[in-house]
Amino acid sequence: MTARPHAHGEGRAAAAAGPAPPAAPTAAAWAVFVTFLKARCARVTTARKTVLVRVLARSDHFRADELVEDLAAGARRVSRGTVYRTLALLVAAGLVREIRDRDVHVHYESCFGRDHHEHLICDVCGRFIEFADADLERRIAVAAEAHRFQPRSHRVAIFGTCARCDGGR
Amino acid sequence: MTARPHAHGEGRAAAAAGPAPPAAPTAAAWAVFVTFLKARCARVTTARKTVLVRVLARSDHFRADELVEDLAAGARRVSRGTVYRTLALLVAAGLVREIRDRDVHVHYESCFGRDHHEHLICDVCGRFIEFADADLERRIAVAAEAHRFQPRSHRVAIFGTCARCDGGR
DNA sequence: ATTTGTGCAAACTTTTTGCACATCC
């Protein structure tokens, strides 16, 4: 009862222009992950690499169970438990970001090499539209500061109706 | 879906600064809910009233299953299914707000007669600290506008360490 | 050789649902 089209809006942040949504620099991300793993004396395994690669391959948001399904078959298959466990590691490593919308399940998105951004989530079509706003970030930092709160990360989600679903408006 | 009881003046206690733990004006909230229900040709029932009253009684955040437990026994008991169904109605009516943190379950908080606010969530103690920031709200409105997005609600959550857990900092 | 990770499948938790009966309009 929830066929969500996880289409991405204009996506691509202010990087190189052109229609090339080139795969993120997998090697670099992997290097970061390896460093992270070594720092915690965790092992560098092929399953972990497989998960990371698959995550980077998905340019948009995805759910843990979608990834599980993705990796359930094939030569490089990875089991459910490992996918969940690895996803948690990737989040801890700062390579992946958790997004929680109104849905029951958690959504993830790779955030390696991407600028920080927030989301506009359409009530009607479920689409996620990304946006970045330096002033907004600044206000958030100020708010945390005002409460002597040491910010680690934050999330802004705006719900409503996107232009497309609002009859062009 | 046009009922937007967000700015119910209700003039009373709302203005008082400082910690205002007094029970929210139950009667007024109920009136809003009744109006909402009638507008959708839904029935006004005692179970729904019981849930609303219990929700208003909890000044803090709470989880759906906590409310279920709360209402599981007693003279005015309400069943699990009904609690979940009613909670959804209350959210739709704008009387209750959903909050999702890193936890698996959704948290709720009554927002009737309360000013809009956001949350600072401590990674260490799990505490929710509320704050309001007019500029932040403004930036959010601007961001939505820039994308011709019709905003209905929004949520800002900042994760990190609160002053108390950060050794007074 | 030892320690940590993985696959598997069962267990768990929270939320949703179908149905018969009760309640409201």
Added chain:
DNA sequence: GGATGTGCAAAAAGTTTGCACAAAT
């Protein structure tokens, strides 16, 4: 009286976990 809501219990859905085996250090 007819439509809608409620209680109950069972089903779903998503995630976590224990354990035996495999892989990494």
